[in-house]
Amino acid sequence: MSKKQSGSHRHDDVLVTDPDLPAVAVDPQQAEAEERRWTPAKIALWVGIALLGGVSWTILAIVRGETVNAIWFVFAAVCTYLIAYRFYSKFIERNLLKPDDRRATPAEYKADGKDYAATDRRVLFGHHFAAIAGAGPLVGPVLAAQMGYLPGTLWIIIGVIFAGAVQDYLVMFFSMRRGGRSLGQMAREELGIIGGTAALIATLAIMIIIVAILALVVVNALGESPWGVFSVSMTIPIALFMGVYLRYLRPGKVTEVSLIGFALLLLAIIGGGWISETAWGAEMFTLDRITIAWGIIIYGFIAAVLPVWLLLAPRDYLSTFMKIGTILMLAVAIVITRPEISVPAVTDYATTGAGPVVAGTLFPFLFVTIACGALSGFHALIASGTTPKMIEKERQTRFIGYGGMLMESFVAIMALVAALSIDRGIYFAMNSSGAATGGTIEGAVTFVNGLGLTGVNLTQDALSTLAANVGEESIVSRTGGAPTLAVGIAQIMQGVFGGAGMMAFWYHFAIMFEALFILTAVDAGTRVARFMLQDSIGNFVPRFRDTSWRVGAWICTAVMVAGWGAILIMGVTDPLGGINTLFPLFGIANQLLAAIALAVCMAICAKRGLFRFLWIPALPLAFASVVTITASFLKIFSSTPAIGYWAQHTAFKNALEAGEQSFGTATSVAAMEAVVRNTFIQGTLSIVFVVLSIIVITTAIIATVKAYRNGGGAETEDAPVASRIFAPAGLAATPAEKELEAQWAALEPGRRPARTGH
Amino acid sequence: MTVPAVLHRARDTAxxxxxxxxxxxxxxxxxxxxxxxxxxxxxxxxxxxREFWRDKTDRQDANPEGRCC
Structure with a gap:
């Protein structure tokens, strides 16, 4: 055997590719030359993108008209993403990660045709996107819209480029180099036993809080809504039917069953409209929030112990189907209808922190309110594990990891646009807590008009008309973001399909779409957390390691469900408004997980000896740490009761001790006691999160400094194996890649190590 | 391009x-x-x-995949 290629690669001495096969990687020099050659057409293209992006940003950030058109958000986002993808992610690839396509990926050297299976990059992009994008990027931007359109837009776009996409890309690459190891395993390896254990406990706690708050979003969307309750609960029999169909009738016919399921889903939405108009239907399906919360808790337990094929897998297909379809449809609808947005660029709430939707000033609370879409730590759990086991070639991680996150960021921008396009008065009436509005139309009008917002004059008529249009009893204090987004989507979609008569359908379609994601996340999250718990208990009671042991599985599932269920019930019964006080915890938890993931990445980069470019993970790590630790400290130490959990706790406790019968928005002693209890739990959780994260970040910094002193550290990558397949790296093949593809295609089939897909 | 060529192209794209x-x-x-x-x-x-799909969901039972928020 002889060396196929020469160049500056590190593994030249170890990696010997098969000389009888065409090259498995584009010659680095040729690729470099191709990239560096700037033809006039290429220059014109990038100048055009930069100009369009520049003009869009100028209109968004500097020009102050009465209104601004939504299309500029789309252009600003897309142009900036393209530039970041082409230049910054390439910079990271070239200087920090240095993927080598002559190395086989785990999908190749561990291939089993099942978990480890090389998958076409475009298909895997879709898989990965479907796994990372859920309700998070749809909800956060809606709540942050109270600060105006500019802060949210800037953070979503800049955040994703320098933080979110970098995290996903790095974690995916490092996990791929380690045979698809999980974030937890990498943390233990790189940070030692203390850092690793803290990371594990933090991950578990964070999963509980995230599942609880997602469930709370669903409860708030379905409370007192017979239509919503009917159509969302119909997803359960639909999924069961799909499960049986796939298991016994036609195994593997995934697209077919998804189409059937989708048709049934539409029927359930339309049927919900009919049923909510009948007296018995309205009576049967109008449930208060506490009942719905208990329903979700019981459902969550059953769903997590049922076999995957019966409920989880079919609903996952349905959810993927809806996700891709609806997001494409929404993008097209925004481009067609181009709504005008009359929200100011930056509102006073950004500086005063007195916003009724989520309390707190722009720094740090904007950055925790919008987590998914800009920087989401949860992605690190997906980007390590499942996706890296399916990557065909190393260089594809840029497209799938970095590119996939840009796509999610775009979803967040669309959600922001949809939320901004609705009337501001209505926005505040929907998103202010029931404690502020009293839950009535009169109360909402008084409260919103009393906020003193320029250009906002809300009428009772506007609220009741909109409620009737979307087929709901009332839209006052429908907090949690999902209903607001559903109104925004309904308004945009009715402009393309169906007109005002279809608004109720589109509203409930959007609610269904979000509930579907969240319920999938709830039972998948419960399952993953249950396995993590079983594994941890297994260190002390070995029997728990056996995941097929029913009793152990049931106990651990019950523990996990009890964990998030308790927080959910607490949020639903909270006299202060539930989601408004709990949502910051969701963002903080998610960003702290991101900080943990970036800390692990930084330690790995340091051990590879890449100190010149260590700022690539260190910059977002520093930012995420500062933001979340500041936010946590404010939540713990702030003396403003609306912001600090303990300040609120003490205020209510003192009032109780003084023998008062009501205090603030709590109108009874029982409610006051509930606030004391809830703020205690929230405050304790804040402390737990921040302490665990500080431990992880500190151990990562120690590992980094140690590596710096030693000029590097122990190699934790799997040993390189020579690759025997070729595939292009990006969405479209470059000329050099096409040339190689042709050589591979010309090979006689018997000698070709077949690729899957085509 | 001729009409049949365009149709051919469209069919391939679809x-x-x-x-x-x-x-x-x-x-x-x-x-x-x-x-x-x-x-x-x-x-x-x-x-x-049939066996393959059964095996696939059974493996998922033992190795759950997270779904993001």
Whole structure:
């Protein structure tokens, strides 16, 4: 055997590719030359993108008209993403990660045709996107819209480029180099036993809080809504039917069953409209929030112990189907209808922190309110594990990891646009807590008009008309973001399909779409957390390691469900408004997980000896740490009761001790006691999160400094194996890649190590 | 381009998109398994389609995948 290629690669001495096969990687020099050659057409293209992006940003950030058109958000986002993808992610690839396509990926050297299976990059992009994008990027931007359109837009776009996409890309690459190891395993390896254990406990706690708050979003969307309750609960029999169909009738016919399921889903939405108009239907399906919360808790337990094929897998297909379809449809609808947005660029709430939707000033609370879409730590759990086991070639991680996150960021921008396009008065009436509005139309009008917002004059008529249009009893204090987004989507979609008569359908379609994601996340999250718990208990009671042991599985599932269920019930019964006080915890938890993931990445980069470019993970790590630790400290130490959990706790406790019968928005002693209890739990959780994260970040910094002193550290990558397949790296093949593809295609089939897909 | 050529092109594009969509939905998992089985020359018969899908969900029971928020 002889060396196929020469160049500056590190593994030249170890990696010997098969000389009888065409090259498995584009010659680095040729690729470099191709990239560096700037033809006039290429220059014109990038100048055009930069100009369009520049003009869009100028209109968004500097020009102050009465209104601004939504299309500029789309252009600003897309142009900036393209530039970041082409230049910054390439910079990271070239200087920090240095993927080598002559190395086989785990999908190749561990291939089993099942978990480890090389998958076409475009298909895997879709898989990965479907796994990372859920309700998070749809909800956060809606709540942050109270600060105006500019802060949210800037953070979503800049955040994703320098933080979110970098995290996903790095974690995916490092996990791929380690045979698809999980974030937890990498943390233990790189940070030692203390850092690793803290990371594990933090991950578990964070999963509980995230599942609880997602469930709370669903409860708030379905409370007192017979239509919503009917159509969302119909997803359960639909999924069961799909499960049986796939298991016994036609195994593997995934697209077919998804189409059937989708048709049934539409029927359930339309049927919900009919049923909510009948007296018995309205009576049967109008449930208060506490009942719905208990329903979700019981459902969550059953769903997590049922076999995957019966409920989880079919609903996952349905959810993927809806996700891709609806997001494409929404993008097209925004481009067609181009709504005008009359929200100011930056509102006073950004500086005063007195916003009724989520309390707190722009720094740090904007950055925790919008987590998914800009920087989401949860992605690190997906980007390590499942996706890296399916990557065909190393260089594809840029497209799938970095590119996939840009796509999610775009979803967040669309959600922001949809939320901004609705009337501001209505926005505040929907998103202010029931404690502020009293839950009535009169109360909402008084409260919103009393906020003193320029250009906002809300009428009772506007609220009741909109409620009737979307087929709901009332839209006052429908907090949690999902209903607001559903109104925004309904308004945009009715402009393309169906007109005002279809608004109720589109509203409930959007609610269904979000509930579907969240319920999938709830039972998948419960399952993953249950396995993590079983594994941890297994260190002390070995029997728990056996995941097929029913009793152990049931106990651990019950523990996990009890964990998030308790927080959910607490949020639903909270006299202060539930989601408004709990949502910051969701963002903080998610960003702290991101900080943990970036800390692990930084330690790995340091051990590879890449100190010149260590700022690539260190910059977002520093930012995420500062933001979340500041936010946590404010939540713990702030003396403003609306912001600090303990300040609120003490205020209510003192009032109780003084023998008062009501205090603030709590109108009874029982409610006051509930606030004391809830703020205690929230405050304790804040402390737990921040302490665990500080431990992880500190151990990562120690590992980094140690590596710096030693000029590097122990190699934790799997040993390189020579690759025997070729595939292009990006969405479209470059000329050099096409040339190689042709050589591979010309090979006689018997000698070709077949690729899957085509 | 002539009309038939355009139609031909359109049909190819539609096929590509349908292939991509089925891939994203995960429908081609069995084919991928068969390809792997044939290529790896491990001998023995591959699982039937029904067995494969059962095995797939049963493995998911033991190795849950997270779904993001």
């Amino acid at each position: 096929r590509e998109l349908a292939w991509l969509f089925r891939g994203v939905m995960g429908e081609n998992a069995y084919q991928a398994y068969l390809d792997h089985h044939e290529r790896s020359h491990t001998g023995g018969l591959p699982m039937t389609e």
